[in-house]
Amino acid sequence: MSATMELVCPAGTPASLRAAVDAGADAVYVGFRDETNARNFPGLNFSRGELADGVAYAHDRNVKVLVAINTFPKAGNPGPWMKAVDDAHEIGADAVILADIGVADYAARNHADLRRHLSVQASASNPEAIRFYAEAFGIKRVVLPRVLTVAEIAALNTQIPVETEVFVFGGLCVMAEGRCSLSSYITGISPNKEGVCSPASHVRYEEEGDVLVTKLGECTVNRFSAGEPAGYPTLCKGRFLVKGKPQYLFEEPTSLSVIHMLPELAEAGVTALKIEGRQRGRAYVAQVVAAFRKALDAVATGEPVSAEELATVTEGRRETAGVYKRDWR
């Protein structure tokens, strides 16, 4: 069993990058400040200069920086995506995280020495798909879509020539990533094209007496009575009428946490653990990264893993082990 799984941590800002590095990240993943990455939110992400500074800070402390270029270029305008790959290479990023076949082809042909990871947005969920990306574009690591159980991940790892990285904490896509148009169906803004899901620009909170109504565009995503904690109106975490009955049909307003399953993931041959949350603040990042650093170090020495450190960041929110447990499906 591998005792050295790599901890891959989110950074939406230079301050978060430093916080993640200081808290014990092995690698930090970031995006440029445009539609080339899947967290294209206002006030988030890195200019070229900020990335260069971040890479210097991380490299001084033996931490890697991975650049997510994981949306799908608009037809007729691939320039920004190619430029993002060129600049990540120029700045000295340790790897790029890619989703689009055209972009992966460009990176492989123009920057053979730049390590390439396959984004979760590419939805490579099986050995033939992963082997395709490995052989065609020299992909060295695949971030697995959140559709596989731990047993399936273990079986997959015996059949592919590349490393696997899995999500262990944070926001949870319920649909196969990179294959969901729910957001653009309701708002016209798409994770695949614009790098935004359920955009804040379309969120509305309306009071109807004691009831708080959350909307995305024209769509009512939930209604909360007085005292009920109200969440952000992400479409797949909304409450809808199923044959007239209100139900969280896709998923409850919950987030992923499998800090207790780290030994099983190591046993399954996983190389790297990913924490979601580039949109989160520096304090959150510091706390979550520190907790996972401690847990990973415990796993390495065979000690029990404590989730206590995470209690403050997850307080009041529901957690799930998601698809890693078979009955989630």
Add this chain to the structure above:
Amino acid sequence: MSKLTLGPVLFNWPPEKWRDFYFRIADEAPVDVVYVGEAVCSKRAPFFDPVIPDVVERLEEAGKEVVFSTLALIMTEREMEGVRALTAPEAGLTVEANDISAAALLKGRPHVIGPFVNVYNEGTLSYLARQGAVRVCLPGELPRESIEVLAAGKTVDLEVQVFGRLPLAISARCYHARARGLTKDNCQYACGDDPDGMELETLASEAFVAVNGTQTLSFTCCNLAAEMNEMGVEYFRLSPQDTDMVAAARIFREILDGKESAEGADDRLADLVPDMPYSNGFYYGVEGTAFTDPESVSE
């Protein structure tokens, strides 16, 4: 020469109904290409497998090009084996790859790329063409500008869905099972209850989406009758709904042949899907639920 295609039935219909549907398509529908096979959930396939040979024979006798559609989301070893069998050279089948794994297995042989593979731009399109793709059905969320760029520089035929509920998402989780408090493993084939998908409403009782097992579809019915002749693509897909698809095919054939207007088509199609509002929003680059009168769109 424009061609009409009939996409795979996405819903869990009883096998006899499924077989008779295709028999009637073979005998009466003016479509050139018919896709056959289970794209959504591998648990359904065993029910259809026994009737597939009869369906294929009937379609081929009627002169239709038959294409076998693969699963969109492949997670288990059994599902992977199914795709390997379908794409094996010795099977000699024309296959639509709905996952990149199938496209990889078909490399070097002519094949079709289905709408569940992300082809958003010319870089991806030309890569897949070099691998042997001869036709690519574009994802439903592509706007007109993208379709035009891809059509202008293409080396393969393009296909666009012009009728039927649009696929929006696929998941490991089965929502039909979940609606009944079950899981995918013990689903009791709940999706069989809803031949056009299970319609969800918002808490404000407004139409939202349609659920089809592990798949989520638009509540609205995609209708690009007014736009199809301007797209610059050759193939137009009708996605089967639980209605008279022969009648739907005739209407779209008449539009392609210049014998019916878009307005006339809209009126006649409304009789076929009376409970589904139309949408063309993705095509116009706005929310997918929208239905824009093409007359009001400036060039």
